[in-house]
Amino acid sequence: MSDKPFFVGYLPAPGGLRGCLVLAGALLMLGMAAAGFALGVAQDDPGEGAFRFDYGRQTVTGVVELTPYPLIHVTEGNDRIKAGETFMMSAGGKSGVDGRAAPLAGQVAQVSGVMLERGDLYMLQLRGGRNGIRAAEGSGAVPEPQDLGRWRLAGEICDGKCLSGAMRPGRGLAHKACANLCLLGDVPPVFVSTQPVEGSEFLLITGPDGTALPEAAYDYVAQYVTVEGQVRRHGSLLVFAMDPDTLALAP
Amino acid sequence: MSIAPSLIFFLQVWGGVGAGVALLFLAWGIDRIDEDARGAYVFRVLIIPGILLIWPLVLWRWWQLEAQSGRWLARYQPVRRAHGLAALAMSVAIALIVFFGLSARQDWPADIAPVRVETGS
Numbered sequence: 001m002s003d004k005p006f007f008v009g010y011l012p013a014p015g016g017l018r019g020c021l022v023l024a025g026a027l028l029m030l031g032m033a034a035a036g037f038a039l040g041v042a043q044d045d046p047g048e049g050a051f052r053f054d055y056g057r058q059t060v061t062g063v064v065e066l067t068p069y070p071l072i073h074v075t076e077g078n079d080r081i082k083a084g085e086t087f088m089m090s091a092g093g094k095s096g097v098d099g100r101a102a103p104l105a106g107q108v109a110q111v112s113g114v115m116l117e118r119g120d121l122y123m124l125q126l127r128g129g130r131n132g133i134r135a136a137e138g139s140g141a142v143p144e145p146q147d148l149g150r151w152r153l154a155g156e157i158c159d160g161k162c163l164s165g166a167m168r169p170g171r172g173l174a175h176k177a178c179a180n181l182c183l184l185g186d187v188p189p190v191f192v193s194t195q196p197v198e199g200s201e202f203l204l205i206t207g208p209d210g211t212a213l214p215e216a217a218y219d220y221v222a223q224y225v226t227v228e229g230q231v232r233r234h235g236s237l238l239v240f241a242m243d244p245d246t247l248a249l250a251p
Numbered sequence: 252m253s254i255a256p257s258l259i260f261f262l263q264v265w266g267g268v269g270a271g272v273a274l275l276f277l278a279w280g281i282d283r284i285d286e287d288a289r290g291a292y293v294f295r296v297l298i299i300p301g302i303l304l305i306w307p308l309v310l311w312r313w314w315q316l317e318a319q320s321g322r323w324l325a326r327y328q329p330v331r332r333a334h335g336l337a338a339l340a341m342s343v344a345i346a347l348i349v350f351f352g353l354s355a356r357q358d359w360p361a362d363i364a365p366v367r368v369e370t371g372s
Contacts, residue, residue: 147371154363180255197365215253224357228368250360
């Protein structure tokens, strides 16, 4: 029978193996701690975007516009959301509110939900069914879009909900699959520009001529790209109608 | 169809076939190949997610056991040398994937400023 020491978990460690076990244990712990630290410091700062449950439920009234992604041009605001502002909406989970908003296009509607906020960008996640959006009394019209010309932009195509704070991080390659699922669910896409365009670094992005985000764009989501398109101001929000033929990875 | 909808479609088809296999296997097949499972039903619900994922393997093992073509002794052999090589290759592959993934990562093109190509109407 061999005299080599043999480790059994429920018995005291053999003398000849103790040093090796202590060394291996210490190296394993230090290695794991170092790997965790290295992975942590290599990550980008996820920013301050978040669900603002602390603001409470937000209920405002405004005019619905389809870009085709639905927007609300606020006519009667509250403490947080002022009249004259324009914002995007989503439903719970990875879903948009196109189906609920489409019958109200051009009409005054009351919307209610919880805010997601990242800096100047915010969105409302609506409550379910008619509690989230319904026709309301009042008057108002969709403001005439202001054509700001054709622009060449660099930045990233994201889903507006996660970017606004539903996920942390809500952008970048690690978030690509989630972003694509959100976009397939009709969550409004948002372009994050490297530098502000007419005062805003976040633009709602659509396809050309009032179409939804082109299929070609899905392969570029979460990567840094350059793209050309028409920029229009819809209320207080910029809408970027991208030209898919100009989409390319940023150098 | 771009890559993202294609992936979703593939997963839907994979899961749909897996659900069919799970129904067939748990309602009928498992009683034929595992006598210990006969009369036991609650655990079958627990293995549905696994069958959805690896249904080709389930079908293959089911067929092996039905046809008694599997080498049952092989299941009790110690880890073979090929497994060690595979483990080593996977470890190296993971390290290489992380390395090349980080190498291919783009830098935020902060120096590319927005340019107005044409003025608005």
